[in-house]
Amino acid sequence: MSQLPGLMLQATASHIPLMAEYAANLPLGGVVLTGRDITANRLRLDFPHQEIIVDPGDWRYSFSSPSQPFIAPSAPALFDVPMSDYVSELVDAGVNIVLSPSLTIRPNDFDAVTATLAACDVVMSEHFLPTIVVPHSMLGGFSGERLCKILRAFGRAVALIAVGESRVLQTADRLSHIRQLVREGLVSHLLSIDAVLASDALASGAAGASIGLTSSLRIPRAPRVSGPHSQGFYPGVFIRSLLEIRSPSVVADWFAGSSSAPSCQSCGSLAMIDLSLPEARAKIIAHNVHALADFAAECAGVPDAFLKEWVSQERLRALTAHPTGTSSQANLALRLLVAIDHGPAGDLLVPA
Numbered sequence: 001m002s003q004l005p006g007l008m009l010q011a012t013a014s015h016i017p018l019m020a021e022y023a024a025n026l027p028l029g030g031v032v033l034t035g036r037d038i039t040a041n042r043l044r045l046d047f048p049h050q051e052i053i054v055d056p057g058d059w060r061y062s063f064s065s066p067s068q069p070f071i072a073p074s075a076p077a078l079f080d081v082p083m084s085d086y087v088s089e090l091v092d093a094g095v096n097i098v099l100s101p102s103l104t105i106r107p108n109d110f111d112a113v114t115a116t117l118a119a120c121d122v123v124m125s126e127h128f129l130p131t132i133v134v135p136h137s138m139l140g141g142f143s144g145e146r147l148c149k150i151l152r153a154f155g156r157a158v159a160l161i162a163v164g165e166s167r168v169l170q171t172a173d174r175l176s177h178i179r180q181l182v183r184e185g186l187v188s189h190l191l192s193i194d195a196v197l198a199s200d201a202l203a204s205g206a207a208g209a210s211i212g213l214t215s216s217l218r219i220p221r222a223p224r225v226s227g228p229h230s231q232g233f234y235p236g237v238f239i240r241s242l243l244e245i246r247s248p249s250v251v252a253d254w255f256a257g258s259s260s261a262p263s264c265q266s267c268g269s270l271a272m273i274d275l276s277l278p279e280a281r282a283k284i285i286a287h288n289v290h291a292l293a294d295f296a297a298e299c300a301g302v303p304d305a306f307l308k309e310w311v312s313q314e315r316l317r318a319l320t321a322h323p324t325g326t327s328s329q330a331n332l333a334l335r336l337l338v339a340i341d342h343g344p345a346g347d348l349l350v351p352a
């Protein structure tokens with residue numbers, strides 16, 4: 001069996017009650033809770049058996065600089081709490097890991113990476129995990145190799161969050177570098193990603209990998225890059241058979257007129273979610289919590305020695321099951337990883 005925590009769910013404070021509702025029976029190894037408003041008092045009660053990671057989430061609002069790797073003390077009062085107090089209050093309440101309050105690195109600002117790691121290195125708590133938040137572009141090519149070198153020199157494992165303007169920024173080269181960072185033990189936790197990347201990180205040996213419950217924590221963007229328009233926007237729906245988390249309207253299009261629409265025992269048809277209902281958003285999030293928890297349990301049930309092959313086969317199965325007949329609309333990371341793993345056969349599934 002895999003070691004805890006394995007595959008985790010990541011959310012902000014607003015989703016804690018829903019996740020806690022499932023937590024008693026949740027087969028998840030853990031949760032990642034993002035935001036400075038995550039308070040310590042109830043967390044151990046809400047998640048009695050889970051590993052709890054708290055992420056201050058400052059990276060969502062500000063860029064890092066070599067002279068200011070964390071938010072300056074002159075920043076708004078919300079952030080003006082000494083780091084040691086912040087960490088010890090959470091740890092005393094039962095939190096297992098507190099991430100550093102790192103900010104997003106600007107493209108190719110390697111001095112800011114070094115400054116962030118140096119600022120982390122003075123916090124000695126074993127519960128404090130240095131975290132770097134980099135744009136997708138820094139994971140590929142020479143930048144990716146340079147980042148590997150800096151992390152090797154640092155010598156402590158870090159959590160990694162990759163931000164970008166859209167999911168299409170992923171390339172085979174960047175995904176390969178992420179695998180390398182995880183395999184070398186330089187990255188112990190890969191956070192704010194989707195089910196495809198999280199399961200691949202686990203299979204590559206990550207201690208923890210978290211799937212964002214909402215798109216802002218699953219496909220995180222750099223500060224001040226606006227997200228999808230909120231009007232008419234619905235959270236993605238997790239479809240286990242396709243390893244996809246896509247908007248309900250896209251899923252409905254894929255399965256229009258098909259007799260093989262995916263369904264969930266608790267939620268019914270996932271291709272015909274009635275978006276006119278006021279509770280539609282809440283229902284989708286509730287489905288994602290239990291369906292992703294089930295997927296986490298599936299992954300945890302595969303012996304470590306077979307996990308890599310199992311995940312690889314699940315990706316191939318998901319891609320070939322795609323309802324559009326071609327794979328061109330499937331999750332890009334899924335297509336790229338199939339191509340990497342299965343060579344020429346996989347390449348045939350990835351349109352040029």
Ligand SMILES: [Zn+2]
Binds near residue numbers: 265
């Ligand atoms: Zn469901």
